[in-house]
Amino acid sequence: xxxxxxxxxxxxxxxRKDHPFGFYAKPMKTADGSLDxxxxxxxxxxxxxxxxxxxxxxxxxxxxxEYPSKPPKVRFPANFFHPNVYPSGTVCxxxxxxxxxxxxxxxxxxxxxxVQDLLDTPNDESPAQEPAYRAYKKDRALYEKxxxxxxxxxxxx
Amino acid sequence: xxxxxxLKKILGAENFSRIQSSKVLMVGAGGIGCELLKDLVLTGxxxxxxxxxxxxxxxxxxxxxxxxQNDINKSKSLTVSKAVQHFNYLNAHLxxxxxxxxxTNKFPITWWEQFEYVFNALDNLEAxxxxxxxxxxLKKPLMESGTTGFKGQIQPIYPYYSECFDCSTKETAKTxxxxxxxxxxxxxxxxxxxxxxxxxxxxxxxxxxxxNLTDPNQIRSETDNEAEIAFFQKESTELAELRxxxxxxxxxxxxxxxxVKIFKADIERLLLIDxxxxxxxxxxxxxxxxxxxxxxxxxLLADVxxxxxxxxxxxxxSVLENIYVLYKSSEVLQERIVSGRESSISFDxxxxxxxxxxxxASNLRSSIFGIEIKSKFDIKEIxxxxxxxxxxxxxxxxxxxxxxxTKYFTTPSHGTDYSAITHKSSTIFVGITPNKYITSGTxxxxxxxxxxxxxxxxxxxxxxxxxxxxxxxxxxIGQLENYGYSRDDISIQKSNSKLLYDIDYDDNVxxxxxxxxxxxxxxLILISDDSDQLESLELYINxxxxxSLPELVLRPKVTHDEPEQENEDGLLENGMDVENDGVIxxxxxxxxxxxxxxxIIDDEPSPKRRKIA
Ligand SMILES: [Zn+2]
Numbered sequence: 221x222x223x224x225x226x227x228x229x230x231x232x233x234x235x236r237k238d239h240p241f242g243f244y245a246k247p248m249k250t251a252d253g254s255l256d257x258x259x260x261x262x263x264x265x266x267x268x269x270x271x272x273x274x275x276x277x278x279x280x281x282x283x284x285x286e287y288p289s290k291p292p293k294v295r296f297p298a299n300f301f302h303p304n305v306y307p308s309g310t311v312c313x314x315x316x317x318x319x320x321x322x323x324x325x326x327x328x329x330x331x332x333x334x335v336q337d338l339l340d341t342p343n344d345e346s347p348a349q350e351p352a353y354r355a356y357k358k359d360r361a362l363y364e365k366x367x368x369x370x371x372x373x374x375x376x377x
Numbered sequence: 378x379x380x381x382x383x384l385k386k387i388l389g390a391e392n393f394s395r396i397q398s399s400k401v402l403m404v405g406a407g408g409i410g411c412e413l414l415k416d417l418v419l420t421g422x423x424x425x426x427x428x429x430x431x432x433x434x435x436x437x438x439x440x441x442x443x444x445x446q447n448d449i450n451k452s453k454s455l456t457v458s459k460a461v462q463h464f465n466y467l468n469a470h471l472x473x474x475x476x477x478x479x480x481t482n483k484f485p486i487t488w489w490e491q492f493e494y495v496f497n498a499l500d501n502l503e504a505x506x507x508x509x510x511x512x513x514x515l516k517k518p519l520m521e522s523g524t525t526g527f528k529g530q531i532q533p534i535y536p537y538y539s540e541c542f543d544c545s546t547k548e549t550a551k552t553x554x555x556x557x558x559x560x561x562x563x564x565x566x567x568x569x570x571x572x573x574x575x576x577x578x579x580x581x582x583x584x585x586x587x588x589n590l591t592d593p594n595q596i597r598s599e600t601d602n603e604a605e606i607a608f609f610q611k612e613s614t615e616l617a618e619l620r621x622x623x624x625x626x627x628x629x630x631x632x633x634x635x636x637v638k639i640f641k642a643d644i645e646r647l648l649l650i651d652x653x654x655x656x657x658x659x660x661x662x663x664x665x666x667x668x669x670x671x672x673x674x675x676x677l678l679a680d681v682x683x684x685x686x687x688x689x690x691x692x693x694x695s696v697l698e699n700i701y702v703l704y705k706s707s708e709v710l711q712e713r714i715v716s717g718r719e720s721s722i723s724f725d726x727x728x729x730x731x732x733x734x735x736x737x738a739s740n741l742r743s744s745i746f747g748i749e750i751k752s753k754f755d756i757k758e759i760x761x762x763x764x765x766x767x768x769x770x771x772x773x774x775x776x777x778x779x780x781x782x783t784k785y786f787t788t789p790s791h792g793t794d795y796s797a798i799t800h801k802s803s804t805i806f807v808g809i810t811p812n813k814y815i816t817s818g819t820x821x822x823x824x825x826x827x828x829x830x831x832x833x834x835x836x837x838x839x840x841x842x843x844x845x846x847x848x849x850x851x852x853x854i855g856q857l858e859n860y861g862y863s864r865d866d867i868s869i870q871k872s873n874s875k876l877l878y879d880i881d882y883d884d885n886v887x888x889x890x891x892x893x894x895x896x897x898x899x900x901l902i903l904i905s906d907d908s909d910q911l912e913s914l915e916l917y918i919n920x921x922x923x924x925s926l927p928e929l930v931l932r933p934k935v936t937h938d939e940p941e942q943e944n945e946d947g948l949l950e951n952g953m954d955v956e957n958d959g960v961i962x963x964x965x966x967x968x969x970x971x972x973x974x975x976x977i978i979d980d981e982p983s984p985k986r987r988k989i990a
Contacts, residue, residue: 229907236881252895254895258873306601
C-alpha cells in the first residue's frame with residue numbers, strides 16, 4: 221500500500237461530501253472495469269461577471285505515483301486560449317509546481333478553485349503560450365474577443 | 378570438548394537449541410552477506426536460506442571475502458554456501474537460491490512462511506522495502522543492516538511493535554528531470570550528468586545507467602511537446618550511429634562526427650524547437666562552431682608537448698582546449714575498444730581517459746548553454762560522488778546484526794506479540810566520530826503516519842481455485858463486514874490506485890473475483906473505511922487449498938486533523954521523535970557497485986531532513 225492510494229480515496233470521499241457549486245470531478249473508468257483514481261476529469265465553471273462566465277471548462281487531472289509528494293498535472297484541451305496554459309493544455313500554476321508552492325496538504329478542491337481563479341486573473345510573470353499572452357499584453361480587445369468565443373464553445377447548458 | 382559448548386554456555390542450552398532448530402533467511406550475499414553468513418553459521422543456526430540474484434565480479438573481491446578470483450561470474454548465493462562449508466562445524470543446513478527476492482513466482486508468500494527470522498544484507502532500497510513489506514504481512518522479525526564507508530547501522534524490526542523500514546523517509550540521491558539534462562541545462566552539474574550518464578554512457582558503456590535518460594515513459598511524464606520528444610529520439614538514434622563509428626571509422630572521422638553532430642547539429646535542431654516550454658529557464662544555446670576551431674585544433678594536435686594540457690587539473694580549459702581534450706580522450710577510448718582489450722568502458726573517476734572525456738564534453742556543453750566552465754578537478758569531485766564500501770565496516774555491522782539477532786532467540790517467545798523483545802532491542806550505529814564510534818538507540822514505535830504499518834493492517838487472504846472463480850466481489854464485501862467495516866463506507870482498491878468498489882461505484886459487485894483483471898495470486902487489495910472508524914486493511918491474495926481470511930482485530934483509525942506545521946524552511950515537520958543519535962539517510966539505489974549498502978548516518982539529530990511523506 222502507498223500513501224498515494226489512501227490519499228486518493230480520501231480526496232474522492234471529501235469531494236463527495238463537499239465540493240464547490242458548479243464544479244464536477246470524477247475518476248475515469250478504465251477498460252478493466254475499475255475506476256482509475258490517478259486520472260480524473262473535472263469541469264471548471266467560469267466566475268460570474270467575468271469574460272469566462274456561463275461556461276464550464278473541461279480539465280483532466282493526472283496524479284503521479286509520487287502524489288501527494290509531487291503535485292498532479294492539470295490540463296485543459298490542447299490549444300486552450302489562456303496566457304498561462306501551454307500549447308499542450310498543461311496549466312502553469314504555482315500551487316501545481318513542485319519547485320514552487322505545491323504542498324502535500326493541498327486538496328482537490330483547492331486545486332480546482334485555484335484553476336478557476338487563474339482564468340480571470342492571468343499571471344503576467346509566467347507566460348506559457350504566445351497567442352494569448354501577446355493579445356493579453358498588447359491587444360486587449362482581441363484578447364477579450366477570443367476569450368468570449370472560447371466561452372461560447374464551452375457554454376454551460 | 379564439543380564444538381558447541383561455548384555457545385551453549387553463553388546463550389544457554391535451551392536458547393541454543395532454539396537457534397539450532399530454527400530456519401532463517403538471509404537476503405543478499407554481497408559485502409554484508411559474506412560476513413553475516415560466516416557469523417550465522419558459527420552461531421549455530423540450523424537451516425539458513427540465502428537469496429541473491431547477482432554473480433561475482435572482480436570488484437567484489439576486495440571485501441567479499443568468501444569469493445576468489447576463480448569464482449568470477451559464478452552465482453553469489455551458490456558460492457557463499459560452498460565457501461562456508463570449510464568451517465561449517467555446527468552443521469548448518471544451507472539452501473541457496475539464485476534469484477530475485479521480489480519474484481513472486483519463485484518466492485511466493487507460502488515460501489516466506491517457513492522462516493522464523495529474516496536477515497537483510499541488501500544494497501538497494503526497492504528490495505529492502507519489499508522484504509520489509511513481506512515481513513509485515515507475515516509478522517516476521519527482520520534485521521535490517523547497511524553500511525556506507527565508515528558508517529553503518531543495524532535496525533531490528535518487530536512488525537507493528539517497532540518502527541519498520543518505511544517509518545522514516547529515506548533521502549535519495551538527487552536525480553534531475555530528463556528534460557533538464559537533455560535540453561535545458563542551467564548548472565554545471567546538469568552538463569556533467571549529461572556528459573557522464575548520457576553521452577559517455579551511450580557511446581562506451583553497456584551496463585544500465587542509474588539515471589534513465591532515455592526512458593520514453595519518463596520523458597512523456599515531463600513534457601508533452603512533441604517536437605522535443607522527437608528531438609530526444611533523433612538524438613538517441615544519432616548516438617547509436619556514432620557508437621557504430623567507433624569500430625568502423627578512423628579516429629579523425631569518428632571524433633569530427635561526434636563534435637559536429639552532438640555539439641553543433643543537435644544544438645541547431647534544438648534551436649528550431651526553441652519555445653517557452655523547452656527553455657525552462659535555460660539560456661538560448663549557441664552551437665559550437667566546429668569549423669572555426671578545426672585549424673587551431675590541428676595545430677595543437679601536431680605538437681605532442683600539448684598533451685600537458687590533459688594534466689592541468691585545476692585550470693579552466695578554454696573552448697579550444699576542451700575540444701583538444703575531447704579529441705585526445707576519444708582517441709584513446711576508441712583505441713581501447715578497437716584493440717579488443719575492452720568490449721565496453723564504464724565511467725570511473727580514476728580512469729583518466731573517461732574523466733577527460735566527461736570533463737571536456739561537459740565543459741563544451743556548458744559553454745554552449747552559457748554555463749560556467751569547471752576545472753577537471755572540480756568535475757572529478759562532482760562526477761565521482763561515490764562513497765566506497767569498506768570491509769571492516771561490513772564486518773562490524775554484520776557482527777552486530779548477528780549478535781542482536783540472537784536476542785530474539787534468547788527472549789521467551791510470545792508468538793507475534795513482540796512487546797517484550799522490542800523493549801530489549803536497540804538500533805546500533807557505528808562511525809568514526811571521536812568518542813562515538815558506536816552509539817545505540819531504543820526502538821521507537823511505528824511512525825503514526827507510516828503507510829506500511831501504522832495506517833494499515835495486513836494479512837494473507839487465502840482462496841481456493843474453485844472459490845476464486847465462483848465467489849463474487851459482493852461476497853468479499855460481506856466477509857469484510859466481519860472485521861467491523863460497513864458496506865456503505867468501505868472502498869476496495871487493487872494495485873495502482875484502481876478502485877473496484879465504493880458506495881458510488883458498485884458496477885463490479887456481481888463479478889467473480891477471478892474475472893476482475895489484476896486480482897490474482899500474489900496481488901494486493903486495499904480496503905479503506907470512508908467513515909474513518911477503522912484503519913485500512915491490505916490483503917495479499919494467495920491461491921491456496923482452503924479459503925480463509927486472516928484473523929485480525931483492526932485498530933481504530935488515526936486521523937490527522939491538526940493543521941500541519943510549516944517551519945521556516947518550508948519543510949513540514951512530521952512530529953517524530955528523534956530518539957536515536959543519528960538520522961538514517963538512505964542514498965538512492967546503489968550509485969555504483971562499490972556501495973554494499975547505503976545507509977548514511979548523520980552525527981547530529983536533524984529532524985528537518987525528514988520530509989513529510
Ligand atoms: Zn513503518
